[in-house]
Amino acid sequence: MIVLLTGDDEYAIQEQLNQYKAEIDTQWLTLCYHRFPADHLDQAISVARTRSLTGGKKLVIVENCHLKQWGDTELETLQQLVQVPEFTILVFVATNVDKRLKIYKHLVKYAKLLEFPLIPPWRTDLIEKAISTQVKKIKLVLSKGAVEYLAEAIGNDMTRAATELRKLYIYGNGRQLELGEVKELVPCQTQNSLQLASAIRQGESNQVLHLLDDLLSRSEPLMVIVATLLTQFRTWLWVKSAIVSGVKKDSELAQLCSISNPNRIYYLRQEVANTTINTLAKAVTMMLDLEMSIKRGAESKDLLLIILSVSRLFKLT
Numbered sequence: 001m002i003v004l005l006t007g008d009d010e011y012a013i014q015e016q017l018n019q020y021k022a023e024i025d026t027q028w029l030t031l032c033y034h035r036f037p038a039d040h041l042d043q044a045i046s047v048a049r050t051r052s053l054t055g056g057k058k059l060v061i062v063e064n065c066h067l068k069q070w071g072d073t074e075l076e077t078l079q080q081l082v083q084v085p086e087f088t089i090l091v092f093v094a095t096n097v098d099k100r101l102k103i104y105k106h107l108v109k110y111a112k113l114l115e116f117p118l119i120p121p122w123r124t125d126l127i128e129k130a131i132s133t134q135v136k137k138i139k140l141v142l143s144k145g146a147v148e149y150l151a152e153a154i155g156n157d158m159t160r161a162a163t164e165l166r167k168l169y170i171y172g173n174g175r176q177l178e179l180g181e182v183k184e185l186v187p188c189q190t191q192n193s194l195q196l197a198s199a200i201r202q203g204e205s206n207q208v209l210h211l212l213d214d215l216l217s218r219s220e221p222l223m224v225i226v227a228t229l230l231t232q233f234r235t236w237l238w239v240k241s242a243i244v245s246g247v248k249k250d251s252e253l254a255q256l257c258s259i260s261n262p263n264r265i266y267y268l269r270q271e272v273a274n275t276t277i278n279t280l281a282k283a284v285t286m287m288l289d290l291e292m293s294i295k296r297g298a299e300s301k302d303l304l305l306i307i308l309s310v311s312r313l314f315k316l317t
Contacts, residue, residue: 002090004107007116015155016114020089023057032058038065042077048090049083058088059146061106065094068105075103082111119156120231123258127151129225131161140169153188155227173232193220193228196307200229200283201275202237203315205308212304222294222303229285229307235259237280257275275314284308 003020005013024032032052036044044062052058055067084090092111097104119126128151142150154161164186168177171185192215199207215225238257247253254262271278290298290306 001088002084002092002093003109004094004097004111005116006094006113006115007094007118009116009118009158011162012116015024017061017091017093020059020091023058023089024059025054025118026178028052028056032056034059034209035061037063037218038040038069041070041074044090045077045080045084048088049080049085051085052087056087058085059091060088060279061091061093065092065095065097066103067094067097067107070103075106078103078106081107104154117157123156124151124270126287127154127156130158131165134158134165136170140165140167140172140205141174141176142168142182143176143178146177146182149179149182149188150186153183153186154163155231156222158222162205163202171223194232197229197232198271199312200307201233201271203311203313209304212307215299222292222298222300224293226294227285230284230291233280233283233287235268235279236272236275237284239265239268240275240280243269243272244277277311282313286310296310 005012005016021029021033032054034047036047041062044060048058048060081090090111090251092107109306119130131150131154132147135147150161150164151275154164167184168182171177171181192211196208196211196215199211199310217287228238235257242253242256247256250262250265251258253265253268259265259268286306286309293302293306
């Protein structure tokens with residue numbers, strides 16, 4: 001079996017790899033479990049083509065394959081995929097791939113494509129569903145309010161979710177955990193970032209500086225800060241756009257804006273009352289540009305400059 005795993009949900013991809021690894025007899029892991037970097041493709045294919053000495057399954061993983069690093073030589077090497085035995089599990093792992101590439105088109109002729117995109121941070125409904133799935137999987141018992149809080153506190157970081165849920169499972173020891181207990185055990189990393197978003201929207205530059213300094217002093221990852229801000233500003237933009245378009249019922253607003261809790265609409269209405277669509281749209285655009293800059297290596301000083309610029313937008317309105 002040949003598989004191409006793609007996506008930026010590292011937790012889901014690792015879980016899939018663990019499932020494949022579980023198919024290998026543990027006493028033969030040394031002989032039947034192999035990992036290779038993408039620049040060792042020829043060696044990986046050579047190992048994959050060789051039948052297992054144990055007569056059972058063999059797992060060969062080729063990591064960090066964005067495919068663009070491969071050329072005609074690697075394309076020629078991949079011609080040997082037809083020779084991979086039935087009981088070999090050959091897995092190519094890629095964060096993202098360009099499906100227009102010749103090498104991709106050749107690979108998917110033989111490989112099963114499994115895509116694991118990260119849940120967008122603003123899709124709290126999907127995050128709640130993913131956390132609920134993990135809760136059921138480990139037989140943890142949580143109240144509905146506790147699950148909703150975890151979705152807010154953890155966001156789309158499913159790796160952290162798995163760690164926190166295991167901690168709650170040990171603590172709960174089979175009994176249902178309520179919201180208050182969960183809040184004490186699982187800190188909300190997005191709370192100060194949400195406060196930062198509010199300060200930006202209100203044009204309070206001094207408060208923005210204070211909150212941002214606090215986040216950075218605690219070594220909060222830049223991407224986590226920006227993801228939370230982007231989620232909040234997108235939500236404000238959607239709500240404002242829907243209100244201006246004439247949507248009046250809270251239930252309709254909640255559905256249009258993918259907000260799982262309709263009661264939240266009351267507060268969102270107040271938050272966007274004194275803002276304009278244009279200002280919110282500019283803020284979201286600047287946040288998206290900031291997100292891309294951080295992915296390319298921007299530092300905290302760049303974050304500060306952009307966030308202050310966004311704050312000034314609201315001070316002028």
